[in-house]
Amino acid sequence: MNYREMVHKLISTSLIHRYHITKSAQKAGLYYGQPMILEYIKEHTACTQKELADSLHISPASVATSIKRLEKSGYVTRSTDKDDIRKNRLFLTDKGLNILTEFRSICDETDREMFKGFSEEECRLLCSFLERLYNNLDTENLTNSQMKAEIQRKGGRSK
Numbered sequence: 001m002n003y004r005e006m007v008h009k010l011i012s013t014s015l016i017h018r019y020h021i022t023k024s025a026q027k028a029g030l031y032y033g034q035p036m037i038l039e040y041i042k043e044h045t046a047c048t049q050k051e052l053a054d055s056l057h058i059s060p061a062s063v064a065t066s067i068k069r070l071e072k073s074g075y076v077t078r079s080t081d082k083d084d085i086r087k088n089r090l091f092l093t094d095k096g097l098n099i100l101t102e103f104r105s106i107c108d109e110t111d112r113e114m115f116k117g118f119s120e121e122e123c124r125l126l127c128s129f130l131e132r133l134y135n136n137l138d139t140e141n142l143t144n145s146q147m148k149a150e151i152q153r154k155g156g157r158s159k
Helices: 003-027 034-043 049-056 060-072 094-114 120-137 144-153
Strands: 076-080 088-092
Touching: 003 094, 034 049, 034 060, 034 088, 034 094, 049 060, 049 088, 060 076, 088 094
Parallel strands: none
Antiparallel strands: 076 088
């Protein structure tokens, strides 16, 4: 097997996994990207939209649009910061927590299906191999989101 074939298999696996996760989000009634926003708010209760955008490396405009949709669906609430009325604090509602739990369950099932037939040792080895591949190509310790933004900024892909 040559390198090109192995890289193709890695990329194809990533693509089909993303497809299944996107379908899972749709089953749960979410748009792609919204689950990571809900997960961030769950872990960082009372965060601001700016903190959310900075942490997830997405534009403030994208965050605003997503929050508006999530709020309209009843998954998130906004509350004005008592110390600075220019800031909104974000909170997950019970409905948001329930939909996130449902989505996570569907994703966990997808992951179990993907690793069906793998032993614990094989999973550890695969993780070790993937980490080595990643580290071999690591560029200036950039996060995945930063690399994506850099590619888009350089014209590698239009938004």
